[in-house]
Amino acid sequence: MVNSTPAVDVRGLRVTRGGRPVLDGIDLVVERGSVTGLLGPSGCGKTTLLRSVVGVQRIEAGEVRVLGLPAGAPALRDRVGYVTQAPSVYADLSVLANLRYFAEVLGAPKADPERVLEEVGLREHAKDLVGQLSGGQRARVSLAAALLGAPELLVLDEPTVGLDPVLRQELWQLFHRLAAGGATLIVSSHVMDEAARCTALLLMREGRLLAHDTPQALLDATGAADIEAAFLALVAGEGAR
């Protein structure tokens, strides 16, 4: 039976941080199996929205449901993978030791550390200490840790920052392979040229969603040549209202 519960269902979400409204009434449904890009300028609230989806953000109003359960519910722990912008792995352990440790904590299958190492292209660095890796390699260790246990939803906060074009392309191919296998991915970026790689886009500005559609539909609706121009057209349209 196909599971028709959306991966993410957000209604009327409001979040205040540091006394200022950061998310201002977000409504959003993310379908399963999509690779949804969350795009918008620095500070517009992308990380705060992702934190709300994984259930680590105190919210002021609204509801966030993930895989049919309230965000952050204990039953979601091994069904949702989250990669923050800051590496969340131990610098003084090897890559493989990190992955074995997290696999143990999650109760993931014994073969998972090797599998995810291969997926993120770090097999030859398995024995290296994480603290001695490059920034991009360290980011991929965090991603590998999030892939342990094959979660149904992956929430990735700027996973391609600082990576070279070849690695970026390889990671996007991995994201699509995971989606083809049934996973849902939400990937934030402030680089608009990553937009075309997504099956759906969320364009965000100042705590609100400007648009949620496929890249092509956004280009058609705005008559713009690329997503950056479409974004600017949507902002200009808002101002004119």
Ligand SMILES: Nc1ncnc2c1ncn2[C@@H]1O[C@H](COP(=O)(O)OP(=O)(O)OP(=O)(O)O)[C@@H](O)[C@H]1O
């Ligand atoms: N811990 C915090 N306390 C108070 N305000 C915060 C905190 N973290 C973020 N903010 C504010 O919330 C707003 C949204 O931040 P958020 O990190 O969600 O943006 P973002 O779109 O992810 O930015 P970036 O692309 O730079 O990562 C910003 O105005 C920021 O100053």
